[in-house]
């Protein structure tokens with residue numbers, strides 16, 4: 326098939342008839358349901374963009390010779406990484422970086438699993454069949470341009486219990502309940518699938534963050550990918566933040582609300598050919614790190630976050646000029662904080678690409694150190710950018726008549742006059758500040774802040790993993806050498 330168009334993506338999910346629930350009802354057709362149709366249209370827009378900018382977005386499949394999405398590329402050179410980043414940038418620009426789960430994010434991980442497929446063959450739970458499955462799945466997803474969601478997290482019942490078997494209900498988190506000649510049977514729940522009901526397939530993998538060393542919880546230790554319409558699979562979506570308002574009133578929420586879903590498994594049969602890990606806590610713990618999937622995913626994330634930061638900077642500078650606060654010292658200081666965040670992110674991305682090396686699987690792999698630092702830092706910086714919009718926007722983030730107020734002949738002229746800015750008319754100012762509101766105040770905006778803080782894992786545990794993995798010795802040696810030298814110079818031997 327090759328790279329799909331928006332129309333093909335929409336037809337695909339329409340025909341799939343995934344079991345999606347929202348607001349207490351089963352969704353008949355996600356492509357027309359008010360909670361999903363606008364974001365479906367946005368995802369379709371991404372697929373169309375692949376064809377509008379083919380040079381930038383597609384490459385030739387090494388197996389079929391067809392044009393396929395560049396996010397699936399097996400990078401062999403630094404130029405491949407630059408090209409892939411430009412592709413990520415193009416898709417991110419479509420939404421101002423507000424779609425965290427544009428399909429390129431997970432496509433990079435499928436590439437990594439597929440090319441590192443021998444990882445899944447190792448002793449202690451792996452098999453040649455699992456390795457073949459990972460290679461085949463990469464080929465299948467790339468050639469058919471499959472859109473994916475993923476779920477890695479156990480339900481938030483009692484986090485003080487380190488394993489799922491210890492929970493008061495050890496059958497709550499999704500686990501293998503039976504093995505049959507056809508595959509495994511899975512029952513229980515997983516969190517949290519963003520874009521859940523509106524993708525083709527779901528990747529059910531272990532957390533990227535290691536479980537506590539030494540804990541074995543094998544019925545919960547698996548990795549597989551299945552179609553969203555597999556019998557017994559339900560997507561229980563959160564309330565929609567697309568309130569069906571005009572895109573002028575809700576410029577982000579009415580277009581990019583990706584939705585998040587709890588995943589329910591009821592006697593779901595996962596065929597053997599779709600399984601990559603089965604009952605191995607040990608392999609699960611190492612999957613993301615040792616296939617380097619997390620590195621390729623982070624390359625997409627930081628590319629996307631550069632765009633998101635550029636977009637927010639643009640909004641903030643426009644707001645400052647709109648209400649004439651752009652000469653105040655503290656205001657410039659706050660905008661400069663965002664400029665610094667942008668330059669730091671760009672530098673991390675640059676270093677990661679320029680220091681890239683061929684890994685053990687033959688892939689040109691970005692340097693993880695700058696990417697890892699950036700993914701530990703940005704979740705906190707995003708909260709600050711969010712705050713800066715509120716500090717600078719003040720009442721302008723609430724004095725926000727709607728499109729229908731402007732078009733009303735009685736109050737339209739009034740609101741147009743009363744909402745004007747320093748060098749901008751009322752309608753233009755409200756449109757700009759509605760965008761700022763949708764980044765910082767609305768349910769959509771606050772979900773973005775939560776997403777950026779948490780989606781890659783709990784920043785506290787991530788920081789501890791970062792600290793533990795950091796090579797600290799050179800810095801300790803530096804200080805020891807310095808102290809030894811001063812001791813010597815002081816005549817103490």
Ligand SMILES: Cc1cc2nc3c(=O)[nH]c(=O)nc-3n(C[C@H](O)[C@H](O)[C@H](O)COP(=O)(O)OP(=O)(O)OC[C@H]3O[C@@H](n4cnc5c(N)ncnc54)[C@H](O)[C@@H]3O)c2cc1C
Nearest residue numbers: 475476477478484516517518519775776779780782783785
């Ligand atoms: C908007 C959004 C979208 C998401 N999309 C996806 C998705 O598509 N796929 C997916 O798999 N996941 C997704 N996630 C889930 C995300 O990965 C988790 O939120 C994240 O890993 C943190 O886990 P948790 O939410 O269970 O928090 P918890 O682990 O429950 O943590 C809650 C609080 O308790 C503290 N805490 C808990 N346990 C410990 C501990 N052992 N030690 C120290 N402190 C602890 C944490 O620091 C935190 O402050 C999404 C999350 C959000 C918010």
Ligand SMILES: O=C(O)Cc1ccc(O)c(O)c1
Nearest residue numbers: 477531532533534780781782
């Ligand atoms: O691995 C974890 O524990 C959290 C995590 C990481 C990457 C993701 O994309 C995601 O949705 C969740």
